[in-house]
Amino acid sequence: MRVYNFAAGPAALPAEVLAQARDELLDWNHDGMSVMEVSHRGKAFMRVAAEAEADLRELLAVPSGYKVLFMQGGASAQFSFVPMNLTAPGATVDYINTGHWSHKAIRDAARYCRVHVAADSGGAYTSVPAQRDLSFSGRAAYVHYTPNETIGGVEFGYVPDTGAAPLVADMSSNILSRPIDVSKFGLIYAGAQKNIGPAGLVVVVVRDDLIGHARPETPGVFDYQAVAAEGSMLNTPPTFAWYMAGLVFKWLKARGGLAAIDEINRRKAQMLYAAIDASGFYRNSVDRDARSRMNVTFSLARPELDGEFLRRADAAGFKNLKGHRVVGGMRASIYNSMPVDGVSALIEFMREFERAQA
Numbered sequence: 296m297r298v299y300n301f302a303a304g305p306a307a308l309p310a311e312v313l314a315q316a317r318d319e320l321l322d323w324n325h326d327g328m329s330v331m332e333v334s335h336r337g338k339a340f341m342r343v344a345a346e347a348e349a350d351l352r353e354l355l356a357v358p359s360g361y362k363v364l365f366m367q368g369g370a371s372a373q374f375s376f377v378p379m380n381l382t383a384p385g386a387t388v389d390y391i392n393t394g395h396w397s398h399k400a401i402r403d404a405a406r407y408c409r410v411h412v413a414a415d416s417g418g419a420y421t422s423v424p425a426q427r428d429l430s431f432s433g434r435a436a437y438v439h440y441t442p443n444e445t446i447g448g449v450e451f452g453y454v455p456d457t458g459a460a461p462l463v464a465d466m467s468s469n470i471l472s473r474p475i476d477v478s479k480f481g482l483i484y485a486g487a488q489k490n491i492g493p494a495g496l497v498v499v500v501v502r503d504d505l506i507g508h509a510r511p512e513t514p515g516v517f518d519y520q521a522v523a524a525e526g527s528m529l530n531t532p533p534t535f536a537w538y539m540a541g542l543v544f545k546w547l548k549a550r551g552g553l554a555a556i557d558e559i560n561r562r563k564a565q566m567l568y569a570a571i572d573a574s575g576f577y578r579n580s581v582d583r584d585a586r587s588r589m590n591v592t593f594s595l596a597r598p599e600l601d602g603e604f605l606r607r608a609d610a611a612g613f614k615n616l617k618g619h620r621v622v623g624g625m626r627a628s629i630y631n632s633m634p635v636d637g638v639s640a641l642i643e644f645m646r647e648f649e650r651a652q653a
């Protein structure tokens with residue numbers, strides 16, 4: 296029986312996609328072999344790879360002049376690959392710090408560049424700075440931000456205007472959740488394991504003029520230009536994850552693409568936040584204009600009931616609701632694959648739990 300899985304990542308995948316992968320697992324493409332067992336350079340897999348890229352370009356409406364790369368190392372590796380590829384030693388880079396992941400990105404960038412923090416909602420991490428509160432260095436090779444902070448449940452409602460400095464975004468936890476204007480970005484990266492597919496793959500969308508400047512010590516397999524020149528097949532890619540990502544892209548297209556999923560995601564988040572706000576029993580401490588539509592954090596007014604809440608939720612088929620250890624409480628990650636019904640059922644469970652404590 297499938298449960299409602301609210302994990303932050305690796306996260307739930309669409310059941311239809313998993314079923315297709317299951318059906319094709321032993322005999323893919325009528326070849327008598329699994330997609331995992333064939334050469335990445337063979338015609339059949341090359342077609343999978345090309346289709347996945349084309350579908351992703353279509354979903355995101357990537358304009359011409361951008362490369363789409365399929366890489367490895369997780370989003371965390373991009374914390375280093377971005378400065379290694381985009382800057383020379385001694386360069387200044389601007390970072391907006393809105394949570395755990397931007398903080399980690401800053402720590403890694405500081406090994407390669409001078410980091411100027413353009414805004415810092417440090418400490419509680421329950422807000423995002425307004426455009427007028429961003430104080431840029433004026434000499435940044437790029438500006439980096441994290442549009443959705445997965446742990447705190449904090450999401451930007453706007454795309455920062457960085458003037459001439461290219462904008463770099465870690466979209467690991469909100470890519471493909473709503474339409475975006477890619478032309479506003481110099482580089483977007485996202486680990487796959489939330490809205491794209493299984494872990495092991497990182498998608499990078501990068502403007503052409505930003506590649507070709509990697510520092511000489513950058514490993515070849517992580518040099519954006521080298522990766523682009525080889526169609527992301529400079530070495531053996533994670534073929535199964537790439538195939539799965541391709542199935543997820545087709546699933547998303549069949550559901551109407553990002554405009555359609557945007558509507559559904561908006562509805563799910565509204566329902567859950569409204570239920571939390573209407574109760575004195577549950578609380579969300581993120582500023583209203585910064586509430587994440589993907590990761591809804593909440594705590595109980597009586598934290599001594601946390602354990603009981605999680606135990607009962609788990610038994611009722613609502614899995615992985617425990618908040619990240621650095622913030623505690625609860626977190627419901629409601630990525631694209633979470634149906635509206637899953638959120639309604641969770642709300643019903645939360646109401647019943649509250650009633651039982653009265």
Ligand SMILES: Cc1ncc(COP(=O)(O)O)c(C=O)c1O
Binds near residue numbers: 370444
């Ligand atoms: C926003 C964000 N950035 C980076 C990461 C790190 O990703 P990875 O584990 O793929 O390195 C995560 C992981 O959850 C994330 O949510």
